[in-house]
């Protein structure tokens with residue numbers, strides 16, 4: 001046995017051929033099953049595209065580089081589950097372009113931060129993190145409260161996302177499909193032709209940044225943070241291994 005292995009190791013050509021065969025088998029075992037699973041991303045109730053206001057908030061999240069310190073993916077480990085909640089499902093980021101899973105956590109994971117704090121807490125924390133968490137090393141983002149929210153291109157942004165598969169509706173037919181899938185109220189918010197009205201209506205629906213008379217970037221970012229991880233009702237699913245920690 002030892003001898004024959006040595007004969008492979010000293011013969012580069014044979015080594016390459018055998019390596020390729022070994023890698024191909026490994027690749028096939030991983031890739032082939034994906035073609036036989038009906039839907040590689042399982043369908044999960046509740047997951048929907050972001051509303052225009054949330055989507056603008058998400059753009060600001062990306063612009064400000066929040067992802068350099070925050071991940072949005074809870075791994076299926078006991079400690080993560082206890083700290084952040086149910087592990088992230090693939091379906092939860094299926095409308096995220098680009099996804100925000102991240103690779104580094106200088107701050108905590110944000111995948112389920114929605115409704116963990118009040119709007120007022122988020123506004124104050126983003127403007128000056130140390131005013132609510134004295135030991136925080138997160139930067140201040142005071143300009144979010146000063147900048148008016150620019151939503152003039154929101155319809156174009158939704159059209160661009162539609163190209164990559166997010167079901168914002170452009171035609172009556174698509175709108176009706178969304179009514180079936182997400183309900184009438186949500187279908188309105190996902191309609192490209194009503195994008196600006198929807199954005200303004202949602203901005204007025206809650207006191208996001210503490211001042212209803214102005215529409216700021218803070219309004220959009222807080223609306224986005226408050227929806228993270230809230231779309232799926234895990235009390236319906238969470239019966240397995242982790243149920244004891246609920």
Ligand code: HEC
Pocket residue numbers: 061064065066067068069070106107108109110113116126129133135136137138139141221225
């Ligand atoms: C330099 C790294 C860094 C950047 C950049 C950063 N954060 Fe943080 N963030 C932290 C740290 C550290 C904490 C934990 C301390 C605290 O709560 O302030 C935190 C906490 C938070 C929390 C509270 C999470 C929880 O569960 O308690 C939220 C929400 C948050 N950040 C949002 C943001 C947003 C939105 C941005 C971009 C505008 C951002 N962060 C940018 C480091 C960062």
